Amino acid sequence: MTGESLESIRARIDGIDDELLKLVNERARAAAEVAAVKQAAGESGDYYRPAREAQVLRRVRDANQGPLSDEDISRLFREIMSACLALQRPLRVAFLGPEGTFTQEAALKHFGHSIRSLPLEGIDAVFREVEAGGAEYGVVPVENSTEGMVTHTLDRLLSSPLQIVGEVEMAIVQNLATRATSLGEIRRVYSHSQGLAQCRAWLETHLPAAERIAVSSTAEAARLAAEDSSAAAIASDAAAERYELPVPQPSIQDGAANSTRFLVLGKESPEPTGEDKTSLVIARENRPGGLAGLLAPLARYGLNMTRLESRPSPEGMWEYVFFIDLVGHAEDPDLKRALGEMQQLASLLKILGSYPRSVA
Numbered sequence: 001m002t003g004e005s006l007e008s009i010r011a012r013i014d015g016i017d018d019e020l021l022k023l024v025n026e027r028a029r030a031a032a033e034v035a036a037v038k039q040a041a042g043e044s045g046d047y048y049r050p051a052r053e054a055q056v057l058r059r060v061r062d063a064n065q066g067p068l069s070d071e072d073i074s075r076l077f078r079e080i081m082s083a084c085l086a087l088q089r090p091l092r093v094a095f096l097g098p099e100g101t102f103t104q105e106a107a108l109k110h111f112g113h114s115i116r117s118l119p120l121e122g123i124d125a126v127f128r129e130v131e132a133g134g135a136e137y138g139v140v141p142v143e144n145s146t147e148g149m150v151t152h153t154l155d156r157l158l159s160s161p162l163q164i165v166g167e168v169e170m171a172i173v174q175n176l177a178t179r180a181t182s183l184g185e186i187r188r189v190y191s192h193s194q195g196l197a198q199c200r201a202w203l204e205t206h207l208p209a210a211e212r213i214a215v216s217s218t219a220e221a222a223r224l225a226a227e228d229s230s231a232a233a234i235a236s237d238a239a240a241e242r243y244e245l246p247v248p249q250p251s252i253q254d255g256a257a258n259s260t261r262f263l264v265l266g267k268e269s270p271e272p273t274g275e276d277k278t279s280l281v282i283a284r285e286n287r288p289g290g291l292a293g294l295l296a297p298l299a300r301y302g303l304n305m306t307r308l309e310s311r312p313s314p315e316g317m318w319e320y321v322f323f324i325d326l327v328g329h330a331e332d333p334d335l336k337r338a339l340g341e342m343q344q345l346a347s348l349l350k351i352l353g354s355y356p357r358s359v360a
Contacts, residue, residue, distance in 0.1 A: 024080060031084040048091055048136070050166050051270035053081055054356030058275065061359070074359060075109075082112020094118040094126045094135035100219035100239035106168040106262040107139040121216055127156045130265050137165070138265040144172070145259045147197045149309050153263065154323055157281065157352050158314070164279050164353030166264035174199050174218075174258070176249035177240035178225055178232035183249075186210050190221035191234035194260075199234050202252040207232075261358075269354045272329035277306070277357045280339075283313060283321040283348040291322065294345055297338040303328060321348065330354040 004012075060077050061070045068076075085091065093111055096103040097119020104117065118135050120126050126138040142153045157164075174195055180186050186207055189196070193214040196203070203212065210232075215221050218235040219242070225233035226243040233245065240247050284290040298305055307325035328335040330351055343349045 027080065028084045028087060031081075032087055035088050048085055049270065050264070050266075051273045051356055053078075054166075054270075054273050054275070054359055056081065057359045078109075079112045079114070082114040086114035090114060090116045091137060092116045092118055092135040094120050094129040094138040096123055096126060096140060096217055097121065098217065098219045098223065100222060100236065100242040101217045102170065102172060102236055102260060103139055103141055103217075103262060104219075105236065105238060106141075106170050106260075109170065110139065110166060110168045110262075110264055111137070123150070123152050124156060127160050127162060127265065130162055130267070131160065136266065138162070139168070139262050140265065141194070141260055142263045143261040143307075144194055144198065145257060146253075146255060147194055149323075150194070151311065154309065154311055157279075157323075158311075158321065158350070160265075162265045162267060163269045164263050164355050165266035165268070165270055166355050167277065167358045168262040168264065169358045170260055170262065172198070172253065172258045172260050173236070173251050174234050174253040175237065175240060175247045176202075176232050176252050177222055177235050177243075177245035177247050179229040179245065180232060183207060185230055186232045188213055188228070188231040189234060190215050190224045190231060192216070192218050192221065195221070195234040198253045198258055201254045202249075206249075264355070269330070269351075270356060272331050272354070273356050275357050276327075276329040276332075276354055278326045278328060278330050278335060278354040279323070279352040280326070281321050281323050281348065281350045281352060282342065282346050283319070284346050286319055294322075294342055297341040298326070301334040301338045303335060303338055323352075327357075328354075 057074050057077060060073055064070055064073045091111060093107050093115045095101070095107045095117065099119055104119065107117065118129060120129060123140050126140050129135045130138040140153050141150045143149050178186060183206055188211045189203065189207060190213050195218050196212050196214060215224065218233065219239040221233035222235040222239035222243040222245055225231045226245055282294055284294050304327040305324060306327060309323040310320045311323065313319035313321045326335065330336060330339060
């Protein structure tokens with residue numbers, strides 16, 4: 001206890017709020033000046049810089065001394081940057097819709113709420129929208145900690161000219177949402193195929209006879225369940241709230257640690273930040289030791305590989321391509337040399353993007 005009266009503490013808070021308001025608007029004016037300088041120099045109207053935003057978030061997290069958590073500080077500054085950017089023009093961001101999906105949550109976590117959201121019906125539609133220029137950026141799921149890779153995203157990365165410009169990692173909480181008054185009334189359970197898979201054990205135990213129906217998203221599942229009192233959805237809190245569905249069984253995912261990684265798609269990779277990741281796809285003719293030979297330069301230069309995933313190649317039966325995540329930026333000297341050596345050995349090497357590592 002400080003001994004300070006309640007009235008004086010509130011007065012002090014009011015003064016702090018006044019100063020915060022002044023400083024936030026001062027920051028917005030400075031951001032507008034940056035945009036004006038870039039425009040005068042002939043730069044394009046895309047004022048969003050993923051590398052710069054990641055650097056700002058890391059800097060304020062490193063400087064944070066509490067009592068607010070690093071996550072709270074990141075969220076506050078992300079929203080400030082989002083609002084400042086929107087003064088020039090709100091970013092158009094496409095994502096796997098409809099409204100209320102986990103992918104929308106990932107988009108808002110990465111870009112803030114001052115964006116123009118474009119919910120689309122499928123992953124392929126998100127790619128097409130960004131490729132055609134209807135959105136500056138897109139957000140798609142790529143990997144779940146319990147169910148593995150989202151293969152549709154990998155396949156589109158192989159054929160698309162888009163680059164990965166960022167990543168978002170989110171803890172995923174799946175809920176059973178329904179208008180049914182008891183589990184015994186539920187005849188159908190809707191969800192995205194990943195949602196159904198992530199809750200397989202719970203469904204087998206509690207709803208073994210219910211039909212499981214895969215739909216385009218967890219938000220679409222909530223919409224369908226809202227129209228049918230004998231149905232349920234496996235969906236997020238946001239989706240259940242949007243469609244006014246009760247949640248009698250929260251957090252039904254198998255295992256406590258369930259997270260999904262999302263990719264942010266754009267047309268150009270960001271510049272290096274010092275805290276980056278590079279994704280690529282690579283292939284070599286099918287022969288003994290072929291993959292080991294491709295990866296040898298990584299070990300030679302002391303580079304860290306964080307993911308290796310194989311997919312059937314579109315070029316022929318029993319041929320495979322390998323998706324790889326590496327720590328570092330493609331312009332870093334050692335990684336650049338290693339990629340050059342791998343290029344000489346590979347029948348295919350495509351850099352999918354170099355981008356800032358996720359800032360929680």
